[in-house]
Amino acid sequence: MQNNDNLISPTWEVLDLVSHHLDPQSLAIASCVSKTWCTCFSSDHLWDPLCTTHFPSLSTVGAATLPRCRLYGLGYTAALRRQPKQPRKPRLALHRLLFVVSVRLPGGVVEVVSPCGEMRQDPHGLFRFNIEVAEEREWTAEELKAVKVTWTIVERGWKAVFTVAEDTGGNLSSAVDGFFSKELPSPGCCSSTMSSGLVADIRFGLKAQDDDSSRVSRIEKVSVGVMNALNWRHVSVDDGLLYLEHFLHV
Amino acid sequence: MASSSSSSLSRVVVKSSDNNLFVVNKKVASQSQLLKQCIDNMEEKGTNDVILIPLSNVTSNILTLVLEYCEKHADFADDDNNNQELKQWDHEFLKKFDYATLNSLTMAADYMVTKSLLNLCCQFIADSIKDLTVQQIRQIFDIKNDFTPQEEADIKNENAWAFR
Numbered sequence: 586m587q588n589n590d591n592l593i594s595p596t597w598e599v600l601d602l603v604s605h606h607l608d609p610q611s612l613a614i615a616s617c618v619s620k621t622w623c624t625c626f627s628s629d630h631l632w633d634p635l636c637t638t639h640f641p642s643l644s645t646v647g648a649a650t651l652p653r654c655r656l657y658g659l660g661y662t663a664a665l666r667r668q669p670k671q672p673r674k675p676r677l678a679l680h681r682l683l684f685v686v687s688v689r690l691p692g693g694v695v696e697v698v699s700p701c702g703e704m705r706q707d708p709h710g711l712f713r714f715n716i717e718v719a720e721e722r723e724w725t726a727e728e729l730k731a732v733k734v735t736w737t738i739v740e741r742g743w744k745a746v747f748t749v750a751e752d753t754g755g756n757l758s759s760a761v762d763g764f765f766s767k768e769l770p771s772p773g774c775c776s777s778t779m780s781s782g783l784v785a786d787i788r789f790g791l792k793a794q795d796d797d798s799s800r801v802s803r804i805e806k807v808s809v810g811v812m813n814a815l816n817w818r819h820v821s822v823d824d825g826l827l828y829l830e831h832f833l834h835v
Numbered sequence: 836m837a838s839s840s841s842s843s844l845s846r847v848v849v850k851s852s853d854n855n856l857f858v859v860n861k862k863v864a865s866q867s868q869l870l871k872q873c874i875d876n877m878e879e880k881g882t883n884d885v886i887l888i889p890l891s892n893v894t895s896n897i898l899t900l901v902l903e904y905c906e907k908h909a910d911f912a913d914d915d916n917n918n919q920e921l922k923q924w925d926h927e928f929l930k931k932f933d934y935a936t937l938n939s940l941t942m943a944a945d946y947m948v949t950k951s952l953l954n955l956c957c958q959f960i961a962d963s964i965k966d967l968t969v970q971q972i973r974q975i976f977d978i979k980n981d982f983t984p985q986e987e988a989d990i991k992n993e994n995a996w997a998f999r
Contacts, residue, residue: 593933593934593976595938595941596942599960603961603964606954607965613996616994618969619979622972661996
């Protein structure tokens with residue numbers, strides 16, 4: 586004889602039937618309603634297939650000791666943490682930055698100051714900029730061998746400075762183009778032993794001409810950028826700015 | 836009720852737990868696997884009597900609803916579950932009931948093995964639980980929180996991942 590007609594709340598039989606129509610999240614929340622609901626919605630026979638489907642690698646872990654609903658919760662949390670966070674938009678904008686590249690040679694210093702806002706943006710949206718150098722001096726191969734370059738980024742209004750690469754040596758002697766790289770400091774979110782995984786990439790465009798007996802070159806352009814040290818590709822403008830934000834944006 | 840020479844009956848009588856009799860067309864009754872099984876068994880025995888099926892678990896007001904559902908669905912083919920008109924009718928049908936009636940209807944559908952009605956009821960209840968907070972569920976279904984404060988803290992802690 587059925588005598589539930591005046592009860593509002595579902596009986597445990599019905600809860601058991603309904604449980605197969607609920608998603609894991611709703612099951613977990615419904616488990617906190619009352620003791621009866623907890624019993625109906627946290628049974629192993631209900632959660633075991635869910636664990637096996639969603640977290641097959643976990644389903645053998647702790648099988649003996651841990652209730653399956655707990656295991657699902659662990660798996661869910663772990664999966665969430667592995668998901669890459671949606672990168673936020675950088676607060677720092679390119680037009681607020683000024684690049685200062687100074688090239689030190691035995692015979693003198695070439696300094697180029699270039700506001701980022703006026704530079705042509707990379708067509709692929711990469712953090713890579715070409716700076717024209719209006720410099721007439723010419724350098725011998727010997728001088729170019731000893732070149733050191735410093736790349737500093739200044740936030741407009743002198744709010745902050747960040748030296749990306751300081752006195753970095755490279756190879757400029759023989760080739761027409763030379764390239765320098767320097768690992769970037771870690772942005773401080775982890776301990777200092779973690780590397781940033783990024784390198785500053787500085788390249789020179791040289792124009793060589795044979796003058797009398799010796800060969801001399803003129804620095805035509807400098808190209809600066811930030812690269813990922815793992816895949817050796819340039820990072821996107823947004824990623825570059827997000828990194829720089831740590832050092833610049835106050 | 837005299838049967839035709841084919842020895843197959845066109846109607847059966849179903850008795851509710853409170854002793855009311857319902858004369859049901861066989862096609863309608865077949866929507867319930869329990870009734871269909873009874874009918875098939877009796878027909879195999881070659882009986883010519885009117886079949887009386889007592890349902891000790893279903894009251895007459897709930898049985899009326901189950902039979903209303905079966906009658907509607909008997910008009911459609913078995914594989915016609917995606918029929919828009921039928922879906923609309925199902926929804927309107929369930930919308931009328933309070934949770935107490937839904938509870939009894941679900942149990943009756945389970946007992947009478949009317950799978951599509953059972954799924955319909957369960958999905959309907961599940962949908963009304965989904966996206967609610969614990970407090971809202973207690974309110975809607977009038978459930979008393981019988982956890983001790985410590986127990987409640989523990990269970991909420993274990994399921995913290997679900998509370999986004």
